[in-house]
Amino acid sequence: MAAIITNKFRINNAEQFSESFSETASETYYLFIGRAHSWASDADVQGNTIDEGTDASPPTPNDDITSEFYAYDDMIGAKIITSSDVSFCIPRRDWTTGTTYDMYEHNISSGNAANSGATNLFDSTYFVMNSAYAVYKVIENDGATASTIEPTSTSNSIFETSDGYRWKYMYSLTSAETLNFMSTDFIHVSTDSTVSAAAVDG
Known part of the structure; x- marks a missing residue:
C-alpha cells in the first residue's frame, strides 16, 4: 500500500521534540565533546584492528551499541541542553x-x-x-x-x-x-x- 510521511507529520515531530525540553516532566539531553587524540587505526582490547579514519575524514557514526560505548569512552565533558538552547x-x-x-x-x-x-x-x-x-x-x-x-x-x-x-x-x-x-x-x-x-x- 502506498504511504507518505507528510510535512505536517514532520513538523509535528519537530514540535514534540522541542516541547520535550520544557514540559513539566521534561526529558534531559546533553551535548558532549570528546576525542582528545587523533583519528587513526587503533586496536580494541582483543587486539582487533579498528579503522577510525583520519582527522580530515573521521568515520561516520553507526547507530549501534558498540559505537555508543566508544563515544562514552572518548567523552571529555558534557553540557545539559535546556529549552533556551533549542530553536526551530x-x-x-x-x-x-x-x-x-x-x-x-x-x-x-x-x-x-x-x-x-x-x-x-x-x-x-x-x-x-x-x-x-x-x-x-x-x-x-x-x-x-x-x-x-x-x-x-x-x-x-x-x-x-x-x-x-x-x-x-x-x-x-x-x-x-x-x-x-x-x-x-x-x-x-x-x-x-x-x-x-x-x-x-x-
Whole structure:
C-alpha cells in the first residue's frame, strides 16, 4: 500500500521534540565533546584492528551499541541542553545580487515545480536574509528574473524594489539569536508580533 510521511507529520515531530525540553516532566539531553587524540587505526582490547579514519575524514557514526560505548569512552565533558538552547531553524539563504529566487506558492509539487526546480515548499528559495539579518518572503520575482536590489524595508506592508521583486518583511534576528542559532547552513525562526498582528488572510 502506498504511504507518505507528510510535512505536517514532520513538523509535528519537530514540535514534540522541542516541547520535550520544557514540559513539566521534561526529558534531559546533553551535548558532549570528546576525542582528545587523533583519528587513526587503533586496536580494541582483543587486539582487533579498528579503522577510525583520519582527522580530515573521521568515520561516520553507526547507530549501534558498540559505537555508543566508544563515544562514552572518548567523552571529555558534557553540557545539559535546556529549552533556551533549542530553536526551530530554516535553511540560511543570504540575499545575493544576481540570484533568481522563487516566489512563494502554496501549491509547489512534482507537478508544479518552482523556478529553482524545487518540488516542495520547504526546498523552494522563496525567503532570504539580508545583510542586516532581516528575513523576507518573496511575493513576486518579476517573472523569474534576477534580484539586484537588496530588500531593507521593515514595513508591515508588501513592498517592491526597483528590480521588480515584491517582498514581505517577516522578522529580524537579534544579536543573541545570531550568536546562538545561526550557522553557515541554518538561521533561527521567530515570529515578529507586530508583523503577525498586521497579517491579513489572502
